[in-house]
Amino acid sequence: MSYATMHAEDVNTVNLSVYERIEHDIALKGISIVENALPMSTIAPLLARVASLPEYEFNDAGTGRKLDHQINQFVRRDQIHWLDPQHPSESLWFDWMNGLKTHLNRSLMLGLFSYESHFAQYQPGAFYKKHVDSFKGQANRRLSTVLYLNPNWQPQYGGELVVYNPTKDDEEYCRINPNFGTLVVFLSEDFPHEVLPASHLRYSIAGWYRINNSIFNQIDPPQ
Ligand code: OGA
Numbered sequence: 001m002s003y004a005t006m007h008a009e010d011v012n013t014v015n016l017s018v019y020e021r022i023e024h025d026i027a028l029k030g031i032s033i034v035e036n037a038l039p040m041s042t043i044a045p046l047l048a049r050v051a052s053l054p055e056y057e058f059n060d061a062g063t064g065r066k067l068d069h070q071i072n073q074f075v076r077r078d079q080i081h082w083l084d085p086q087h088p089s090e091s092l093w094f095d096w097m098n099g100l101k102t103h104l105n106r107s108l109m110l111g112l113f114s115y116e117s118h119f120a121q122y123q124p125g126a127f128y129k130k131h132v133d134s135f136k137g138q139a140n141r142r143l144s145t146v147l148y149l150n151p152n153w154q155p156q157y158g159g160e161l162v163v164y165n166p167t168k169d170d171e172e173y174c175r176i177n178p179n180f181g182t183l184v185v186f187l188s189e190d191f192p193h194e195v196l197p198a199s200h201l202r203y204s205i206a207g208w209y210r211i212n213n214s215i216f217n218q219i220d221p222p223q
């Protein structure tokens with residue numbers, strides 16, 4: 001059996017229950033939190049990769065012109081590096097996320113089209129203030145994902161992801177520790193969230209499934 005075939009089977013069978021669990025959570029609540037969601041063989045290389053990236057491979061998130069940059073520094077202090085499906089240690093990640101896309105499109109008809117994701121490195125003290133990943137009727141990010149890559153993370157380090165209630169956004173919905181292997185998936189427009197500062201270096205992969213606006217407009221024309 002070739003390596004490619006073995007991996008295809010891995011995605012289609014071994015992970016099916018995780019895909020189904022995410023499907024049910026999204027249908028019911030709009031958010032899913034799964035510990036040890038992906039195979040170790042997929043996430044161990046991701047940690048090795050992000051930990052070995054030299055500083056110059058990271059960019060301050062949302063860099064722009066001077067004023068934009070100052071505003072962005074107020075909102076978020078993480079540093080990012082976009083993942084590349086062609087990179088050997090990142091391709092299994094895209095395979096798994098594509099499998100989830102196919103599953104959710106078939107079961108929930110979400111119309112997910114493309115997937116993009118970046119490593120995020122939060123230095124001690126770095127944060128990302130309360131925000132939504134997509135604004136209603138404007139952007140085309142439909143589903144957000146966050147995977148954590150911090151082995152032996154202790155609760156007292158801080159760095160929680162705080163998720164707020166979709167209808168009462170001053171009310172906390174839940175708090176998630178950035179433990180190695182925990183995957184969070186949620187509807188991008190619905191859940192405001194923030195990253196609290198931590199005392200230790202904190203790694204995550206944030207990603208978004210987009211819908212294709214042009215196709216969406218064609219199949220859903222105003223009557
Ligand atoms: C983001 C984000 C959360 C996290 O990058 O938009 O909300 O826990 N990240 O890293």
Ligand code: MN
Nearest residue numbers: 131132133193
């Ligand atoms: Mn976000």
